[in-house]
Amino acid sequence: MICNKEKCTGCSACYNICPKKCISMEYDDEGFIYPLIDKNKCVNCGMCRKVCPIINDIKNDNRIEPKTICAYHIDDKILEDSSSGGVFTALADYVIRQKGIVIGAMMNENLELFHTKAEKREEYEKMRGSKYLQSEIRDNYIEAKKYLEQNKLVLFIGCPCQIAGLYGFLENKYYENLITVDLICHGAASKRFFDKYIEEKEKKYKNKIKSISFRDKKRGYSKYITKITFENGKEIYINAIKDSYMTSYMKYSIYRESCYQCKFAKLPRIADFTIGDFREIKDKSIIDRYEKGISVILLNNKKSDIIFNCIKKDLACIERPLEEATSTNRNITKPSIRPDGRSYILKEEGTTKELQRKYCKRLFKEYIANMLGYKIMLKLRKKD
């Protein structure tokens, strides 16, 4: 290993930098990707350690108290297709208008999740939607650098560890034409657990899954509805509270070990922009829109202020106090807490339902909250 295995995020900076191409990224038994060095080819140049964002700190001048914006896209169709408030699309549109490149995560028809590049709208539209497992970076830091050196505008979006990996790979060199966006992140889930879940669903419905959307908004944003589409055209919708995969995910039980000690879940954030869900909005003018999806945007530096001014015509937005976002969205400032069940759930045999029931049971009050919905829950909380 290049850094301590428990801390390695799988960001792939080492894989991208290796001049001898002797590092491959391989899945371990729990379903997480790690670098593997071919010792016969390695010349001990030390580049992998030099760019590792775990061994080295990535320095920036980002704000400890970023400007905090509550926003949603003004185009209802875009908003419906986006997981949160559609801010990614507003940013991607801006970059494509400047003939730039967007690099983000896409899931293909084999349900493999990886980063890829887009130069047109039709290409980045496929990136929309939160995929609750880890995207493989592959050689996209090399790609990003290639375009940066050609003076093209590059938008790179990913989990905070992936943005840190990019800065590490770029050896902290400042590029005016690079825009980075880090997602507020619970954690990266096990691919093995996800593949098992997919296998179970295909067996149950006797058909191959064509696509999966983890947050289908047609049936409610706050309930986290998974929509599964099969090759024969059948569609099923599963409420996260009844779903073995999403329950295990939202109960923090199936993450990479490094996520529980994430060094990037803090302020100042790592990227120019941080985006996520605005969980508890106190402004009455916007609260009725909640079920359509509302984003939080943190403007972490001057570059993000300037770009935000260019994209805000596509968004309905208001500035809010930072505390309003951080108080209900733990992962802006802290990593997820490792539950006891994490030690067993990815090791033991059993179906995803059996394992979820054994190691991350839903509480009765969670079912009640799910039934009542967001607005009623907020009202009840205010009366407390």
Ligand SMILES: Cc1cc2nc3c(=O)[nH]c(=O)nc-3n(C[C@H](O)[C@H](O)[C@H](O)COP(=O)(O)OP(=O)(O)OC[C@H]3O[C@@H](n4cnc5c(N)ncnc54)[C@H](O)[C@@H]3O)c2cc1C
């Ligand atoms: C694994 C994960 C955990 C998250 N946890 C939280 C959380 O705890 N709190 C919170 O407020 N928000 C969280 N989010 C962010 C939130 O779900 C939305 O993705 C975000 O607000 C962007 O929404 P949007 O409508 O602007 O983008 P959309 O139009 O929905 O686009 C989503 C963007 O995220 C990128 N993306 C999707 N999946 C991945 C992935 N697995 N890895 C890297 N990039 C990806 C895509 O490239 C795309 O650019 C998480 C997202 C992910 C992917």
